[in-house]
Amino acid sequence: MTDATTPEIRPVSQRREVWRQFRSHKGALLGLAVFAVILLGVTLGPMLWPLDPTLVDIRARNAGPSLAHPFGTDQLGRDLMARLMAGGRVSLAVGMAAMVLSLALGTLIGVAAGFFSRLDGPLMRLTDLFLALPLLPLLLVMVMLFREPLSRSFGPESGIFLLMVTAIGLTSWMHTARIVRGDVLAVKNREFILAAHSIGTRPGAMIRRHILPNVLSPILVSATLGIATAIITESSLSFLGLGFPPDFPTWGRLLYDAVDQIQLFPLRVILPGAAIALTVLSVNYIGDGLRDAMDLRTRKR
Numbered sequence: 355m356t357d358a359t360t361p362e363i364r365p366v367s368q369r370r371e372v373w374r375q376f377r378s379h380k381g382a383l384l385g386l387a388v389f390a391v392i393l394l395g396v397t398l399g400p401m402l403w404p405l406d407p408t409l410v411d412i413r414a415r416n417a418g419p420s421l422a423h424p425f426g427t428d429q430l431g432r433d434l435m436a437r438l439m440a441g442g443r444v445s446l447a448v449g450m451a452a453m454v455l456s457l458a459l460g461t462l463i464g465v466a467a468g469f470f471s472r473l474d475g476p477l478m479r480l481t482d483l484f485l486a487l488p489l490l491p492l493l494l495v496m497v498m499l500f501r502e503p504l505s506r507s508f509g510p511e512s513g514i515f516l517l518m519v520t521a522i523g524l525t526s527w528m529h530t531a532r533i534v535r536g537d538v539l540a541v542k543n544r545e546f547i548l549a550a551h552s553i554g555t556r557p558g559a560m561i562r563r564h565i566l567p568n569v570l571s572p573i574l575v576s577a578t579l580g581i582a583t584a585i586i587t588e589s590s591l592s593f594l595g596l597g598f599p600p601d602f603p604t605w606g607r608l609l610y611d612a613v614d615q616i617q618l619f620p621l622r623v624i625l626p627g628a629a630i631a632l633t634v635l636s637v638n639y640i641g642d643g644l645r646d647a648m649d650l651r652t653r654k655r
Contacts (some may be wrong), residue, residue, distance in 0.1 A: 419621075459527035589604070
């Protein structure tokens, strides 16, 4: 019988504990705030600043910052603020879509390699093969081979978007696969997995109910880091002139268009460069915070 004066001890849920640990990481909170501001700016900003980013106004070309154009205009008179927001939508969309594809492939291969012993060797050798490939030349070859066919089939914008997402996703799943495989190998020998084996649980049900929930932590961390990797890769390809068409702005394309005029108009390079840097840094800090919050050893300390 418990004493009435004894305070009731309520169990702390895992989600609440993860959030408490995440809040203690100041860099992660700052990164989350910066990423939220960038995300809101590129999604809701065009409603507050409805200028067409592709509108050409030769009379206003190369204008400096003003009330009509807070960030100035480019060599064709297009508003840089509108192009920066439009470019952010495209870059973030490519990053998130490529991250989903990369995460799905990495999780599938990692779980299969860790859970099924006969698949471990072939799948890990395939992973090592992809890790050994020079990714940037491989991406350049993929873009050169499939750019025109996809543009004719789906249109210039949709075709290049599909090509970017597929190319980046297919070349960035390897680290996720390795991390997930290691966690699956550690989980599948635990008592509850052996108990599920003993009662005849099928492999598919065991993976869904027991394996995937216990390897969710590295998957979420890989997701945040995958967004940053995809944004940098897309910006690199666009900066090389192999990304979206010139009238379809992305942050990398804005850098490519402004690099020839960096001495005369440095703001045109600083703005998209700062947007890419802030986005990547904020996502990396969020990933660090999630990793620390979901690490049992850190939470115990």
